[in-house]
Amino acid sequence: MSAPLLEAKAVAKHFGGVKALRDVSLSIQPGEIYGLIGPNGAGKTTFFNCMTGLYVPDGGGFVFDGAPLVADAPHRAAERGIARTFQNIRLFGNMTALENVMVGRHVRTKAGVLGAMLLNGATRAEEAEIRQRAMDLLHYVQIEERADDLAKNLSYGDQRRLEIARALATDPKLLCLDEPAAGMNGTETEELRALIDGIRRDGTTILLIEHDVKLVMGLCDRVAVLDYGALVIEDVPAVVQKDQRVIEAYLGA
């Protein structure tokens, strides 16, 4: 096996007396789709938030792309190449779809106040490039015809796609999707599955938190199961599916 893209080392997080994460260690290989599943409250989103710098872990840490992730400022995670979407979609509602994706380019561009005021050649060129790239990404997730609509007026499925486009705009090495299929019907889930698969084929590693076990098992190369904040198993879907502890965790036996 090659060096992992992301390695979690005994990550722990508690909120008061509640242990949301108990020494979770796992590793994600470059180029794979890695599923993170578990019952409600198992700690999946907490794991996400620790990784992307929204929470500071109480123990352990992450190594990403060969260097430790310092969990002090959330924007650093995006700089390093970790992009995420949110379980309860968080778009910039009163900005257009195109602007949302353009904001995603922020971290990979550098025009400052002076550039904005002088509007010199370099700034104009960068601005045009941002716009073009954002349009391309809207096309990639197949919502380019909604480019000039306010994000909040998009349909639920389109909002999910827009959030993915915005995350992709940061040129991530690792794209983390927090329950992207939540609230989607069968057709929409199938389209989403194709989209995620396509993103992986285009070279982005994916970490997928999902409730839809069928989607996870069909799509992921490897799956980790969390229960009560602890890692139960990390393996290929076929093994995970048959594991007695996983079945117990889900059925509460």
Added chain:
Amino acid sequence: MMKWLSPRSALGITLITVALLALPFVAAMGGQAWVRILNFAILYVFLALGLNIVVGFAGLLDLGYIAFYAVGAYTWALLASPHFGVHWPVWVILPIGATLACLAGVVLGSPTLKLRGDYLAIVTLGFGEIVRIFMNNLNAPVNITNGPQGITLIDPVKFGDFSFSGTTQIFGVALSGPQKYYYLLVALAILIIVINLRLQHSRIGRAWQAIREDEIAAKAVGINTRDLKLLAFAMGASFGGIAGGIFSAMQGFVSPESFSLIESIMILAMVVLGGMGHIPGVILGAVLLSVLPEVLRYAVGPVQTAVFGKVLIDPESLRMLIFGLALVLVMRYKPAGLWPSPERKRELTEPAR
């Protein structure tokens, strides 16, 4: 590449230019007092657009904006008056004033980075008052600000031998002091309008808007919210400092009284009532809110005499009553402001899905 102007917008620009050039002469027909009112209207446009960067773009509610204006005004007053006996030139003082105000902005900004909405408003309000009280009390043990008496005999803006006070003949036209300041202020106002417009449609402007919309999502896409919020505070403050310097020079006198909480509230009201984040709206709000009280000052008394034959209600109280009522009515019937941006209008009229 410059796009050629269409004949229609060229005509519009010409008309606006002519109107702006002619305005001080029209106002002067009613007396120089009207030119001063006009000057203050433009000064408020400048201030409101400075505050618009903080409130309108970045969505940070600042109730102490006048403090930066005070810093700029006192910088000018101290460095160009007999108080300390120094008379530095404008191109030295104005940048110093802007820099000090900018630093004050960062000082206010850094402890409030994690605050939003009501909490931020309270801290900024306190900050504004602290600055005013400092100006009021820094006359002992060492007399720096001359306390409540304020500083008098402040130098006007001067470029070499060209002073902005007193009447001068230019190409055979007599220009009074206020009329000269008018053109200076218009030039500054145009500058800040251009800066506002360009910032709004820039990478920085988008990042501010993103922070305003959803701070967590903004962080997740890699926006350094701390730096960008500080930047908004610092930029808004710098413009406040510049406006303060011009105010000081124009008046020739400053005292802590000019920098009370009500001033901060008025400037915020200009931004909100005009149309938060929408530049033409903010300009409209600033002009209306600065001119309307003055118009009422001149109108309320005579109108009462004409209608009732005598002055029934004290004009000063009635003036503020009408003014307050006008504010309430505008916010009741135009909650997004008098001239909101199309997006903001939709934001308030369409329910979110």
